[in-house]
Each structure stands twice: as C-alpha cells, then as structure tokens.
Amino acid sequence: MHALYDLAVGPLAWLAFGVFIIGSVYRLLAMRALALRKDGAFVAYVSWPHAFKSLAHWFTPFGALGWRENPGVTIATFIFHICLFLVPLFLMGHIVLFDTFRGWSWPALPDGAADVLAIVVVVICAYFLWRRLSVPEVRFVTSAQDVLVVSLVGLTFLTGVLAYHRIGDNLVLTTLHILSGEAMLVAIPFTRLSHMLFGVFSRGYIASEFGSVRHAKDW
C-alpha cells in the first residue's frame, strides 16, 4: 500500500495534472476547429456583450428562468459547485503537500469549515445520483457515464471525509482518495465533466444567437 501511495502522490499525480491540462487544451482547440468547420457562420454573429450579459445572469442564483423552475435543484447546484472548487483548492492537507514538496503555500480554509463543506458535497452528490436514477425526465437523459462521473466525484469527497475523520485504515482511505481525485481530473476533458471547459462557451454561443440574431434574452 505504501508503494501505491508513493505512486499516487508522485508519478500518477504528474500524469493526472498533465492529462487534465493538455487534454483540456486539446478538447477546446478541437471543438473550436469542429465549430468553424460545421458552423463557420457563427463567427459573424458572435457577440461578447450578449455573451457576458447572459453569463452574468446564469452565474447568479435564480438569475435565469431556467434557475427558477426548480429552486431546490438550483440551490443544490450552486452550493455543490462552489464547494467543489473551494474545498480542494483551499484544503490544508492539499496545501501541505505542495508546501512540503514544492515550497508553495497559500491560505487555507479552517479544517472544520472544509470538513462541513466536503460533507455537503457528498450529500449533494447522493441527491444528484438519486435524481438521475429516480426522476423520470432526468433519467431519460441519463447515460451510464453520467452515473459514473457523479459517483467518482462523490467517492473522491467521501474518501477524503473518511480519511480526515480517521475512519478505516488511513493509508488505504487516503490512497483511494488520491487515486479517485486523479481519475476525476483525467475524466474532466473526456466526459460530461467537460462542461467545466465548454459551459461558458456554449452559453456564450446561445446568448450570441439569441441576442444578435433573434433579439431575445436567453435567461
């Protein structure tokens, strides 16, 4: 297990960050090339003001009609995504690894707060999973991959919470936590998690068409 831990924090960490960054750049460039080839006309009506205005609405809770339809899901979605970024980036345990091996350090969230937010992520993941499998209109658009990526995010945070509370074998749980986190990073460019890369561009595209072609709001 010690050897697997070494592998996970060493070579596999480099590999995961590498695949995530290079894969993301590749996917963005490939998507741009595909868009230019299949729908080159969009270049003519792309409108940054419409795109930013629409994004501002969609980044605001209940700022778009789509967010008002299902208030529970909206609240869960916003809290989920905020915690999803906040916890891993500002977790003491993560910063310590960078501090020890690279000499980089930045302010951390208090451990207690990070713990609560991580548990919130696990609970919302379980809710999303339940929703994907039980709500008919959501189930209709759910593939096996969607279930898999939500589970992967949930597993990463769950193993992190268990390791923090020292429930179970700490080396096993921590190694599992690191490996699932790395799998999540690798999955971002190549699964539905790519909405992290494409989300703002798809919204910008729709906003441009609605704004400068149809003269209508898309929020």
Place this chain on the structure above:
Amino acid sequence: MKRRTTPLALVAFVAALLLALPALSQQDMTTVPDEAFKTRTRPPALFKHDEHNEKAKLDDCTACHHGEKDGKRDPGADTSGIPCSDCHAVEAKPGRTPLMRAFHKQCLGCHMTQKKGPVTCGDCHKPVK
C-alpha cells in the same frame, strides 16, 4: 518568613525542571514539539523519540538534528538539544524553511524515501493514546 521561602522554592523548582527538561523531552516525548506554533490546525504528530530511533535503527543524530551552512542543510553539524524552532521560524524569511515545512520534510520525506513509516495526515496527526 513566608514571603522569602515561597519564591525561593519556586525558583529552585523551575531550575530543576529546566535542567531535567532535555532528558525528559527525549525519553518521554510522545509528540513532535509544537509549542512554537501560535495556532494549531491538527494535533501534534505522534513521535516517541527513542522508540522511533530504535525501530528505524537510527544512531546518527544528524539524520534529524542537522546544521546549516550557506542556507543549505549541513549534515556535518550535530544540533541535538537545540529546538528546531530556533532556526526554523514559524514564519520564515524567503529562502528559509519554515517550521511546518521543516517538520513535514523531515518526517514525510524520510518515510517516503525509506518506504516505511506513516505518510498520511491522519497516521501522524492523531490524539495521543
């Protein structure tokens, strides 16, 4: 009468304690000393000095109690008995190793190269039994 004996006894007691402290700190220490930190985020790392060194077959004190030369680690100097925080400030100047990083590099770094000993947060930072 009372006024004179109490402070004297107190001074003697403190002196005895200070003299006994280096011996006490080595044999009876159960954790890495964390007194220098103003705020603690985790319980201090479990560390029984003599038990650890016996298990790790460590005879050379400088493996941990190293010196410093031109801003670099100097394994030639033995600094046993000097608290780590005397050189490794909690908030270190640029180019110097702050105390937390020094502790982590010392313990985790060695455990990683030796492929032995605890390497996860929760295996060191846990309450003393």
